[in-house]
Amino acid sequence: MERVKDYLQENEDRLLDKLKQFLAIESISTDPEKKPAMEEAVTFLTDYLEDIGFEKVERRETGGHPLVYAEYNGAADAPTALFYGHYDVQPADPYELWDSAPFSPEIRSGRLFARGASDDKGQVFMHLAVFEAMMKTEGSLPVNVKVLIEGEEEIGSEHLYTYLDDNKEELKSDFALISDSGMVDKGVPTILYGLKGFTGLEVTLTGPNRDLHSGLYGGAVKNPAMAMAQLLATMKNTDEQVTVDGFYDSAENLPEAERKLMNEAPGEHYPETTGVPETAPEKGYTAKEHTMARPTLEVNGLFGGYQGAGTKTIIPSEATAKLTCRLVPGQDPKQIQDALVRHIEAHVPKGVRADIKREALSAKAYKVDPDHPLLQKAAESYSAAFGRETVFVRLGGSIPVVESIDSGFGIPVVLLGFGTPEDNLHSPNESFPVEHFSKGMEVLADFYTKAVE
Amino acid sequence: MERVKDYLQENEDRLLDKLKQFLAIESISTDPEKKPAMEEAVTFLTDYLEDIGFEKVERRETGGHPLVYAEYNGAADAPTALFYGHYDVQPADPYELWDSAPFSPEIRSGRLFARGASDDKGQVFMHLAVFEAMMKTEGSLPVNVKVLIEGEEEIGSEHLYTYLDDNKEELKSDFALISDSGMVDKGVPTILYGLKGFTGLEVTLTGPNRDLHSGLYGGAVKNPAMAMAQLLATMKNTDEQVTVDGFYDSAENLPEAERKLMNEAPGEHYPETTGVPETAPEKGYTAKEHTMARPTLEVNGLFGGYQGAGTKTIIPSEATAKLTCRLVPGQDPKQIQDALVRHIEAHVPKGVRADIKREALSAKAYKVDPDHPLLQKAAESYSAAFGRETVFVRLGGSIPVVESIDSGFGIPVVLLGFGTPEDNLHSPNESFPVEHFSKGMEVLADFYTKAVE
Numbered sequence: 001m002e003r004v005k006d007y008l009q010e011n012e013d014r015l016l017d018k019l020k021q022f023l024a025i026e027s028i029s030t031d032p033e034k035k036p037a038m039e040e041a042v043t044f045l046t047d048y049l050e051d052i053g054f055e056k057v058e059r060r061e062t063g064g065h066p067l068v069y070a071e072y073n074g075a076a077d078a079p080t081a082l083f084y085g086h087y088d089v090q091p092a093d094p095y096e097l098w099d100s101a102p103f104s105p106e107i108r109s110g111r112l113f114a115r116g117a118s119d120d121k122g123q124v125f126m127h128l129a130v131f132e133a134m135m136k137t138e139g140s141l142p143v144n145v146k147v148l149i150e151g152e153e154e155i156g157s158e159h160l161y162t163y164l165d166d167n168k169e170e171l172k173s174d175f176a177l178i179s180d181s182g183m184v185d186k187g188v189p190t191i192l193y194g195l196k197g198f199t200g201l202e203v204t205l206t207g208p209n210r211d212l213h214s215g216l217y218g219g220a221v222k223n224p225a226m227a228m229a230q231l232l233a234t235m236k237n238t239d240e241q242v243t244v245d246g247f248y249d250s251a252e253n254l255p256e257a258e259r260k261l262m263n264e265a266p267g268e269h270y271p272e273t274t275g276v277p278e279t280a281p282e283k284g285y286t287a288k289e290h291t292m293a294r295p296t297l298e299v300n301g302l303f304g305g306y307q308g309a310g311t312k313t314i315i316p317s318e319a320t321a322k323l324t325c326r327l328v329p330g331q332d333p334k335q336i337q338d339a340l341v342r343h344i345e346a347h348v349p350k351g352v353r354a355d356i357k358r359e360a361l362s363a364k365a366y367k368v369d370p371d372h373p374l375l376q377k378a379a380e381s382y383s384a385a386f387g388r389e390t391v392f393v394r395l396g397g398s399i400p401v402v403e404s405i406d407s408g409f410g411i412p413v414v415l416l417g418f419g420t421p422e423d424n425l426h427s428p429n430e431s432f433p434v435e436h437f438s439k440g441m442e443v444l445a446d447f448y449t450k451a452v453e
Numbered sequence: 454m455e456r457v458k459d460y461l462q463e464n465e466d467r468l469l470d471k472l473k474q475f476l477a478i479e480s481i482s483t484d485p486e487k488k489p490a491m492e493e494a495v496t497f498l499t500d501y502l503e504d505i506g507f508e509k510v511e512r513r514e515t516g517g518h519p520l521v522y523a524e525y526n527g528a529a530d531a532p533t534a535l536f537y538g539h540y541d542v543q544p545a546d547p548y549e550l551w552d553s554a555p556f557s558p559e560i561r562s563g564r565l566f567a568r569g570a571s572d573d574k575g576q577v578f579m580h581l582a583v584f585e586a587m588m589k590t591e592g593s594l595p596v597n598v599k600v601l602i603e604g605e606e607e608i609g610s611e612h613l614y615t616y617l618d619d620n621k622e623e624l625k626s627d628f629a630l631i632s633d634s635g636m637v638d639k640g641v642p643t644i645l646y647g648l649k650g651f652t653g654l655e656v657t658l659t660g661p662n663r664d665l666h667s668g669l670y671g672g673a674v675k676n677p678a679m680a681m682a683q684l685l686a687t688m689k690n691t692d693e694q695v696t697v698d699g700f701y702d703s704a705e706n707l708p709e710a711e712r713k714l715m716n717e718a719p720g721e722h723y724p725e726t727t728g729v730p731e732t733a734p735e736k737g738y739t740a741k742e743h744t745m746a747r748p749t750l751e752v753n754g755l756f757g758g759y760q761g762a763g764t765k766t767i768i769p770s771e772a773t774a775k776l777t778c779r780l781v782p783g784q785d786p787k788q789i790q791d792a793l794v795r796h797i798e799a800h801v802p803k804g805v806r807a808d809i810k811r812e813a814l815s816a817k818a819y820k821v822d823p824d825h826p827l828l829q830k831a832a833e834s835y836s837a838a839f840g841r842e843t844v845f846v847r848l849g850g851s852i853p854v855v856e857s858i859d860s861g862f863g864i865p866v867v868l869l870g871f872g873t874p875e876d877n878l879h880s881p882n883e884s885f886p887v888e889h890f891s892k893g894m895e896v897l898a899d900f901y902t903k904a905v906e
Contacts, residue, residue, distance in 0.1 A: 030763050091761065097663075155763055196668060199762055209728030214751045215649060215779055215850030219693075219743025220723045222733035225752035225774070226689055232682035238802055240672075270673045275662030280675035280804035290672025298667045299678035299757035300767050304774060305752065311653055311812055313777050314753050321678075322759060324766050326668050349691055351733035359764055397668025426767055427663045 003137040004445045008129065012438060016112070018048075019125045020105040022112040023132070027121075029065055029088035029155045037048040038065050038151055041087045041121075045128075045149055046070075052132045054147065057171075063157035065151030072131070072145040082173035082411070084401055085124035085180060086153030089116035090426045090446040097428035110434050111422075117432040118423040122337045123179035124149060126418070126437060130444045142449045147175055150401075153180075156361025157400055161318040164401075164408055176405045176452070177372055179440070182425075183415030184267045184393055186282075186433060189382030189443075191375055192415035194367040194394030195402055197327030199337045200300075200359035203344055205231065205352040206318040211305070220317060222351025228319040232355075234347045235297060235323075235340075239283035242325075243298045244343040252330040254285075254293045258394075262288045265391050268421045291396040295336075297327045324359065326396055333362035363400030368412060374451065378414050381446035385439045416443065456590040457898045461582065465891060469565070471501075472890075476567040482518055482541035482608045491518050491604055494540045498581075498602055499523075505585045507600065516613035518604030525584070525598040531905045533597040535626035535864070537575035537854060538633060539606035542569035545642075547695040550881035563887050566826060570885040571700045571876040576632035577602060579871070579890065583897045593845045593904045595684060599626055606633075610854060617861055628827055628904070629858045632893075634870030637720045637846055639886060642835030642896075644828055645868035647746065647820035647847030648855055650780030652790045653753075654824075656797055657773040658684065658805040663684035663765040664758070675804025678757040681772040684807075687800045688750060688776075688793075692736035693743075695778075696752045697796040700789065705782040705820075707738075707746045711847075713743045714823075718844045721874065745847040748789075749779045777812065779849055785817035816853040821865050827904065831867050834899035838892045869896065 015269035025072035027041040028034045042059050045068040050058045054070040065088065092102035092115045100106040116122065127147075134141050148158050148171065164171065169394070182386055183190040207219070207224040237243050271289050272280045281290035290296070304319025325336055341356055348354040368375065370392040379390035402413045418440035424430045461468070480494040481487040495512050498521045502510045506521040507544035519543065545555035545568045553559040556609070558567035569575065580600075601624065603613050617624065637644040660677040661670070690696050694697035716739055723732045723740050734743035750790050757772025761766035778789055794809055801807040821828065823845040855866050877883045 030761070030765075059855060090765065095608060111566075119567075155785075198668075198766075200766075202764075205731050207727075213850065214749070214753060215744075215848065217723075217727065217744060218749035218751050218779055218849055219738075220721075220732050220740035220746055221727055221729045223751050224694075225755040226685060228755070229682040229685035229752070230689075230691060232679060235685035236679055236683075238683060240675075268673075270670075273593055274660075274665060274670065274674055276660050276674045276804055277806055278804055279673050281672050282583050287673040289670075291670065294672055296667070296671035298676050298766075298768055299682070299758065300667060300679040300765055301757070301769070302681070302772060303756045303758075303760045304754070306754035307773075309754045311777060311814070313653075313751075313774065315751055316754070319755060320760075322764060323576050324667060326671055349733075351731055352729055361764070394667065396671055396785075397666065421669075424663065425666050425669070426765070427665065428860060444521055 001445060001447060004133045005442060007133040007137050008438065008441050015129050019122060022125055023105040023116050026103050027088050027151065028091050029152050030091060038088065041064055041151070045087060048128055049147065049351055050165050052128065053135050056169065064159040067151065067163060067197065068149040070147040072141050072285055074140050075142060075144045077141045079174035080146060081451065082146045082148065082176040084176060084178050085127065085149045086120050086151065088151045088154050089121065090154050094428065099429055109363065109432060111431040112434055113429060113431040115430050117430055118419040119425045119430065120180040122432045123418055126179065127444060128440050128446065133445065142452045146171060148449050156402060158360060161404055164404055168355055168399055169176050173411060175411050176413040178399065178402065178413060179416050179418060180399055181395060181415055182419030182421065182423060183417060184391055186420040186422065187386055187388065188266055189386045189388055189390035190417065191379055191390055191392050192395050192417060193370040193375065193392050195365060196398050197331060197333050197363045197365040197403065198324065198398035198400060199327065199333035199362040200324035201337060201340055202320060202322045202357040204318055204355045205322040205348065206355065208315065208317050211314040211317050217315055222349060223315050224319040224352050227314050227349040227352045228304060228321055230349050231344065231347055232259060232299060232321060241282055244339050246339045247295065247336065250330045250332065251295055251328050254289060258293065259289055261392065262292050262436055265393050273386055273421060281357055292394040293328055294330050295331060298324055300324055317368045326398060327365050327367065329336065329365045331365065331369050333364060333397050337362065361400065363398050364403045366403040366406055372412055374412050374414050377450045378416055378447050381443045381450060384446060385442040416447065454899060455682065455815065456900055457586045458845055458895060460586040460590050461891065461894050468582045472575065473576055475578055476569050477556050478587040479556050480541050480604065481544050483544060483801040491541065495509065495519055495521055497538060499799045501581055502600065503580065505792040507590050515616055517612045518526060520604065520616060520868040521600065521602040523600040525594050527593050528595060528597045531596045533599060534904065535599045535601065535624060535632050536580055537629060538580065539573045539603045539604065540577065540602050540603045541607050542574065543607050546879065552622050552882055560887060561697055564884040565887055566882060566884040568883050570883055571872040572878045572883065573606065573633045576871055577883045579632065579894050580778035580897060583894050583901065586898065599624060611856060614857055615861065617857055621861070626862065626864060628864050629853065629866040630869065631866060632869050632871060634848065634868055635872030635874065635876065637718055638872060639838055639873040640841065641719055642832065642839045642841055643774040643842035643870065644832055644835065644843055645829060645847050645848050645870060646845050648818060648821045649818045649849050649851050650784060650786055650818035651851040652780065652786035652854065653777035654775060654790060654793055654813045655775045655810040657771055657808045658801065659808065660805045661768065661770050664770050667768050675802060677772040677805050678769050680802040680805045681757060681774055683802050684797065684800055685752060685774060686798060690812055693733055694735055695748070696793050699792045700748065703783040703785065704748055707742060712742055714845055718846050744849040746781055748781050748784060753777055779851065780818050782818045782820045786817060786819065790815065803839050816851050817856045817860065819856045819859050820847070825865055827865055827867050830903040831869055831900050832894045834903060838898060869900065
C-alpha cells in the first residue's frame with residue numbers, strides 16, 4: 001500500500017495533466033454534434049486501460065453511445081469488483097457564466113475547474129489512476145475487476161439497462177463500486193446508503209396555430225402560457241406538497257431514527273450556499289429530510305412566447321414544461337409517471353391541447369443496510385485517508401444504475417463519492433478539489449485492498 | 454363630387470404607379486441603414502403636397518425621423534381636419550417568405566403586394582390622391598386640412614407625443630382623421646369607434662444564485678419556475694377573469710346595445726381561423742365582446758430553466774414572465790400597472806425574490822360615441838361607396854396616437870380604415886386590395902365633402 005501511495009504522490013502532476021486531457025474532451029452526450037468528442041473519450045479510456053494492462057479492453061456498441069468495457073482477472077481466488085462510471089457530461093451552457101472555459105481545465109485556489117471534473121470523468125479517472133499505480137508498483141491488482149464506463153448517464157442511460165440484462169454472465173461480480181457522488185462537506189468522509197428514484201415527462205400546451213396579436217385575439221383564445229401556469233399550480237401547493245393524486249401513496253415513511261441521522265449529519269447551510277432567501281421544504285419536514293428522503297416534483301424548464309428584450313404583444317402559440325420527480329423507496333417510477341399523466345389530462349385548461357412526452361428514463365430508489373461489512377470497510381478506508389469519522393447519508397439524487405445493479409445482480413453497491421457541495425454539478429463553473437483527488441485515490445487503493453480480506 | 458370621382462377613375466393607373474413609387478422606398482424606421490430611404494420618403498411626400506397646392510409644406514425635425522407637415526387653409530368658415538398617417542414601415546424580413554420582393558410593388562389577383570401597401574403608406578397615399586383630385590377638378594378642398602405624417606409609428610412614435618404637446622396651437626383642428634386600420638372583412642364598411650389602452654410589465658423570480666441539481670437541492674429550495682406558475686395562477690382564474698385586486702374597478706360596463714352590435718358584426722370565426730379547440734372568453738362575455746371591449750391580461754412570454762432537447766435535471770435559478778394588459782375606457786394604465794405590481798409583491802411565493810420591470814409605454818383606451826354626427830357621416834360615405842351597410846366596431850388593439858389626440862386636443866378622431874384581415878400587416882406578403890384603393894378614395898372624397906355640411 002505504501003508503494004502505491006508513494007507512486008500516486010510522485011506522479012500526481014502527470015496524472016492531473018492526463019486527467020485534464022480527458023476533461024478537455026467535450027463529451028456532451030445529449031448534443032448530436034458532439035459525437036466525435038464522444039468517440040474521442042472512448043479512445044482515451046480504451047487506450048488508458050490497455051496501457052494499465054487490462055484485458056479484453058473493448059468498445060461495446062449499444063445502439064447509442066458506446067460503452068467501454070475491460071477486465072482484470074489476475075487475482076485468483078479474490079472477489080470480483082464491478083466498477084461502473086460514465087464518461088459523458090452535462091451540457092455546459094450558459095458558457096458566458098463560466099470563469100474559465102468548461103473544456104479548458106484549469107486549477108484555481110486548489111480546485112480543478114472543468115465540466116465533468118466531479119461528475120463523473122474526474123472520479124472515473126481516479127479509479128484508473130489507482131489501477132495504474134497498483135500495476136506499476138505491485139504488478140497486480142488485489143481484486144479482479146470488471147470495468148464498465150458508459151456514455152449515456154446524463155441522457156438517462158438509455159441503452160445501459162438492456163446491456164446489463166443481456167450480459168449478466170459476463171458482468172457477474174461480487175460487489176459493485178461507483179464513485180459518482182459526493183461528500184456531505186469538504187473533508188467529511190461520506191458513505192451513501194440510499195438514493196432517490198426518478199421519473200419525468202414533458203408537457204406542451206398548444207392553443208392557436210401561430211403566435212397571435214394580443215389585441216386582436218386577447219379574450220378570444222386561451223393563452224397557453226397562462227394555461228401552463230394554471231396547470232402547474234394544480235400539481236404542487238405552496239406547502240411544497242405534491243397535489244397529484246396517488247403521489248405519496250406507496251412512499252416509504254421516513255423512520256424517526258433516520259430523520260435524526262439526517263438532521264445531525266454535517267452538510268450544506270442552504271440559504272447561504274444557494275443564495276435563496278429561505279428554504280422551502282415540504283410541510284412537516286426539514287430541508288435535509290426532504291432532499292434526502294422525501295419525494296420531489298420539479299419544473300426543470302418552462303418556456304413559451306417571446307423571450308427577447310422589450311415587449312412583443314403576442315399570445316404564444318404554445319408553452320412547454322419539463323418536469324421530473326425524485327422518488328423514495330416504495331414508489332414505482334412507472335406508476336408515478338402514470339399518475340402525473342392522469343393528473344395533467346384531467347387538469348388541462350379548456351382552450352388548449354396537451355401533448356405529453358413521457359421521459360423514457362426511470363429508476364427506483366435504492367437503499368442498503370448501512371451496517372453491511374463492505375460499507376463498514378469502505379468507511380474505514382475513508383476515515384483513515386481523511387482523518388475523520390465517516391458519516392452515512394442518503395442522497396436526493398438518482399443513480400439509476402445502482403438500483404439496476406441491485407435488482408439485476410443481487411450484489412451490494414458501494415458508493416464512494418469524493419465530490420463536495422461546492423462542485424457545481426450540472427452548473428457553470430463545475431469543479432473538484434485537488435486534495436480530494438489525492439486523498440480519494442488513497443481511499444480507493446486502501447478499499448480495493450481491504451475488500452479481499 | 455362626380456367630377457372628383459371621374460378624375461379618380463380616369464387617373465387610377467397613373468395614381469397606382471405613383472403609389473408604387475412611394476412603396477418602393479424602403480422606409481424602415483427601425484433600421485439605421487435605411488436613413489436615406491426615410492429621407493426619400495419625406496421628399497416624396499413634401500413634393501407631392503406642394504404639387505397638390507398645399508401651403509407651409511415642411512419637413513419638421515423631431516430628434517428622430519422627421520415629420521411631414523402641411524396645411525390647406527382655403528376653405529373659409531369650413532371646419533379644419535387634422536389628417537394623421539405614417540410613412541415608415543415594419544422591417545420586411547424574412548425576405549425569402551415574400552412571393553415578390555417587398556419593395557418591388559406588384560399587383561396580383563387584384564391585390565397590390567408591397568411592404569406598407571396597407572400599413573400605412575397605401576392608406577396615406579389615398580388621402581393625398583383625393584386632395585389632388587379635388588384641387589384639379591374643383592380648384593379647392595371643402596375643408597381646411599392640417600397634414601401630419603410621422604416616420605416613427607413602427608418604433609413607438611417616440612418623438613410624436615412631445616411634438617403634439619409642443620405644437621398644440623398650430624395643430625388646432627375640429628376633428629382628426631386617420632386611415633391606419635382595417636375593415637372587419639373585405640368589402641364590409643367598418644367604422645372603428647373604440648380602441649383598447651395598454652400597459653405591461655416584466656417580472657423575474659429569482660431563487661438560487663445558479664441552476665441547481667434537482668436531486669441534491671430538490672426539497673431544500675423553492676423552484677422559481679413553479680413559483681412563477683403559482684404566481685401567474687393567482688392573477689387569472691380559469692373563467693378568464695383577472696383576479697388582480699382593483700383590475701375591473703373603473704372599467705366601463707359594456708352597454709347591452711354595444712354587446713348586440715359586436716355580436717352581430719361580421720368577423721372572424723375564431724376556432725377555425727386560429728386553430729384553437731375552443732374559444733376562451735371571460736365568463737359572461739362572448740369572444741367578440743371580450744376582444745373588443747373587455748380588458749385582458751396576457752402572458753406574452755414565459756421562460757426559465759432548460760429549453761433544449763431531452764432532460765436536464767435542474768432547479769432553474771430564475772423564471773421570467775412578460776405580461777401586458779389591454780385596457781378599456783375608464784381604466785388608467787398607470788393605476789392598472791400599480792395594481793399588477795402590488796398584486797405580484799403580495800403574492801410572491803416564499804423562497805424567491807421578485808424583480809419587476811415596468812413597461813414604459815402605455816396608453817388609455819379610446820372610445821367615441823358611435824352616434825357622433827361625424828361618424829354617422831363617415832358611415833354614409835362608406836355605405837354609399839361599398840354598397841353595404843356600415844358596421845361599428847371596437848378594436849382590441851391600441852393606436853396610442855388616437856388616445857393622445859383625443860386627450861390632448863379634445864377633438865373626435867374618425868378612424869376610416871380600408872385594410873382587410875388578409876393584408877398580412879407586419880408579416881411577409883403584405884398587400885392591399887386594389888378595389889379598396891378606388892372605393893376607399895370615393896369614401897374619403899365623399900366624407901371630406903360631407904364633413905362641412
